[in-house]
Amino acid sequence: MSTEKTEIKDREKHKRLLFLFKLIAFMLIKIFEGPLSSFLEVFFTNYHAPLRAITFFLGSNILISLGRIITVRFYLRRKGKDPFRSNFVLGINHIASILNVAALLISILFLFGISPITFFTSITIVAAAIALLSKDYITNMINGLIIMFSDQLSLGDVIKIGDQQGRIRDVTLLNMVLINEDADIVMIPNSTILTSQVVNYSKQHHKKLTFEFEMKINQSIEVNQIESRLKSAILANSKVINMDSFTLKTMEILKESIKFKCQLMMTSTDKNKEKEIRRLINQTIIEIAREN
Numbered sequence: 001m002s003t004e005k006t007e008i009k010d011r012e013k014h015k016r017l018l019f020l021f022k023l024i025a026f027m028l029i030k031i032f033e034g035p036l037s038s039f040l041e042v043f044f045t046n047y048h049a050p051l052r053a054i055t056f057f058l059g060s061n062i063l064i065s066l067g068r069i070i071t072v073r074f075y076l077r078r079k080g081k082d083p084f085r086s087n088f089v090l091g092i093n094h095i096a097s098i099l100n101v102a103a104l105l106i107s108i109l110f111l112f113g114i115s116p117i118t119f120f121t122s123i124t125i126v127a128a129a130i131a132l133l134s135k136d137y138i139t140n141m142i143n144g145l146i147i148m149f150s151d152q153l154s155l156g157d158v159i160k161i162g163d164q165q166g167r168i169r170d171v172t173l174l175n176m177v178l179i180n181e182d183a184d185i186v187m188i189p190n191s192t193i194l195t196s197q198v199v200n201y202s203k204q205h206h207k208k209l210t211f212e213f214e215m216k217i218n219q220s221i222e223v224n225q226i227e228s229r230l231k232s233a234i235l236a237n238s239k240v241i242n243m244d245s246f247t248l249k250t251m252e253i254l255k256e257s258i259k260f261k262c263q264l265m266m267t268s269t270d271k272n273k274e275k276e277i278r279r280l281i282n283q284t285i286i287e288i289a290r291e292n
Helices: 003-031 033-043 048-078 086-111 116-122 124-133 135-149 190-194 223-237 271-291
Strands: 158-161 164-171 175-179 185-189 198-200 207-216 241-253 257-266
Touching: 003 048, 048 086, 086 116, 086 135, 086 164, 116 124, 124 135, 135 164, 135 175, 135 190, 164 185, 175 190, 185 190, 207 271, 223 241, 223 257, 223 271, 257 271
Parallel strands: none
Antiparallel strands: 158 164, 158 198, 164 175, 175 185, 207 257, 241 257
């Protein structure tokens, strides 16, 4: 069992205990509804309103929590041996949070003795204006939920979006949070992700390494010699590199320099080996540049 899955199971145990506490509190409110009404009557003229608000919010919260617990429990059991995606659980938690906020707003209306149906009917025009002003936020929220329930991107995947590359740390209702190689936190709007080209390196069975560099044009420069030197530099790591995938391409010939692109495939995603190979290739490129 993965560490991530174990952590989610531990959090679910705490949430089940919290659910049990809320259920007991709801039952106590219903049992002692009479004495509670007398207590609220001291502070409120219409004591039915706060009682109704508390009962509605707690009851709604219990139903939402029960639905979330059953869904997550079913998913964890179903994914016992299958590939596990924690962003599915993240999506369920976000939906539960949205529903809880809606229940809280309706409870506040009950607290002030306002009918929710009458209230939402009377502010139809205002609601439409708010929806237009916040359409970007709504779009990001919908796109965020799509990403969470999609099997194309998962927490922990290494992806590239435009010129940003990093590991997915979190997916919120507004942004996707990446951590790049420099340990910088990069937040990308969810709408940008669904409208951009995304490269998911974690879904590949191999790791592609790319090196782009320039060499000054002189009489001693030879493409075959550069290719031979680069291959020799990584020959000791041939067990983790598909040597047949090694390519050196001439991308562009300028007035005073030539642009090259070197690519190779690793047979496995080993971060330590990847750093070692990158260092060897870069050092060899520097040495060739000095010689020329």
